[in-house]
Every structure is written in structure tokens, then in C-alpha cells.
Amino acid sequence: MLSDRMQKGLNAQMIAELYSSYLYLSMNAYFKSVNLDGFANWMYAQAQEELMHGMKFYGFINQRGGRVTLEAIEAPPTEWDGPMAVFEDTLKHEQKVTGLINDLMEVALEERDHATQVFLQWFVTEQVEEEDSVGNVIEQLKLLGDAKGGLFMMDRELAKRQAPDMSTEIG
Ligand code: FEO
Numbered sequence: 001m002l003s004d005r006m007q008k009g010l011n012a013q014m015i016a017e018l019y020s021s022y023l024y025l026s027m028n029a030y031f032k033s034v035n036l037d038g039f040a041n042w043m044y045a046q047a048q049e050e051l052m053h054g055m056k057f058y059g060f061i062n063q064r065g066g067r068v069t070l071e072a073i074e075a076p077p078t079e080w081d082g083p084m085a086v087f088e089d090t091l092k093h094e095q096k097v098t099g100l101i102n103d104l105m106e107v108a109l110e111e112r113d114h115a116t117q118v119f120l121q122w123f124v125t126e127q128v129e130e131e132d133s134v135g136n137v138i139e140q141l142k143l144l145g146d147a148k149g150g151l152f153m154m155d156r157e158l159a160k161r162q163a164p165d166m167s168t169e170i171g
Contacts, residue, residue: 002060002066007118009107010068014057016100019073021050023093026076038159046090046141048163053123055166060119062146083151084141091134093144098127 002010024047031040057150080086101123108116137158144150 002061002064002116003111003113005112006107006111007066008059009104010061010066010116011071013100013104014054014061014068015071016097017050017054017057017072019056019076020093020097021047021077022073022135024090026051026078027080027090030078030080030086031083032127036073036083036153038157042158042161043086045161045163048166052164052166053126056119056122060116064115083139087134087138087141091131091138094127094134098131099163101127 027045031037031043038066048167070081077089080089094135103116105120105124107113108120124163140154144154
């Protein structure tokens with residue numbers, strides 16, 4: 001059984017993950033609009049991952065006999081000043097999400113909710129990977145500088161990222 005405080009926190013994090021999906025889908029749309037389809041593909045896969053994260057919270061709240069409550073999802077930004085600006089915003093956003101996951105873990109510790117601590121552990125590890133992969137893209141973009149050919153090659157590289165299989169997370 002979830003405490004009220006824990007349930008509220010898990011619901012809020014579910015919304016934060018769904019907002020992340022919305023944000024990355026908006027970045028996908030931006031990259032589509034400037035014909036960087038590989039960058040767009042990377043963001044599409046990222047948006048799908050966030051949807052999966054949101055659904056993990058959705059499933060966990062239900063599994064624990066809690067009540068999922070859906071709330072309004074804020075509108076994301078729609079315009080950026082190039083790939084570097086997009087990925088800098090992405091890193092900032094992921095750092096913020098890491099903070100939210102850490103805060104939620106604190107609540108789980110205070111509530112002595114061991115099952116939620118174990119559930120959140122997956123997200124603690126995931127955030128390390130997310131910040132790392134976004135940081136790597138930023139490093140590559142820095143190396144390219146203004147070289148247009150390099151951006152084209154990187155676009156082809158980012159086109160290879162696959163979206164996750166969502167079929168196990170719904171329901
Ligand atoms: Fe689900 Fe990228 O945080």
C-alpha cells in the first residue's frame with residue numbers, strides 16, 4: 001500500500017516523464033523542420049523512452065493498489081537556435097529529472113517504502129546513462145564546430161538509434 005505522500009510523488013513523476021516525452025517530441029518536430037532527420041530520429045527514440053518511463057510509473061502505482069491521476073501536461077518550447085541549443089536544453093532537462101528522482105527516493109526512504117526504493121533504483125541508473133549519452137552528443141557537436149559536412153555525418157549516425165519496444169509497458 002502506498003502512503004498518500006508516496007502516491008502523490010509517484011503521480012507527479014509520471015507527469016514529469018510524460019512532459020519529457022512531449023518535450024523530446026517537440027525537439028523531433030523542430031529537427032524535422034530544419035531537415036535534420038537523423039537528429040529527429042534520435043529525439044523520436046528519446047520521446048518513446050520517456051513515454052515508457054511514464055508508463056512504468058503508471059504501472060507501478062496501479063500494481064501497488066494506488067490511484068493514477070492524470071493532470072495537464074505543460075506545453076514544451078517549440079523553437080531552438082540549432083542542434084547545440086537543443087542538446088544543451090536536453091542535458092539541463094535530464095539534470096533536473098535526476099534531481100526529481102533523487103527527491104522521490106528521499107521520500108521513499110522517509111516513508112520506509114522499500115518496494116518503491118527498489119523501483120526507483122532503475123531510474124537512478126537510467127539517469128546516469130541518459131546524462132552520459134546526451135553529454136556525448138554535446139561533445140561531438142563541440143568537436144564539429146561549424147563544419148557542415150560533419151553535421152551531415154552526425155545526422156547519419158544519429159539516424160541509427162532505435163526506439164524502444166513499448167509493448168511490455170502498456171497496461
Ligand atoms: Fe525519464 Fe530522461 O528521464
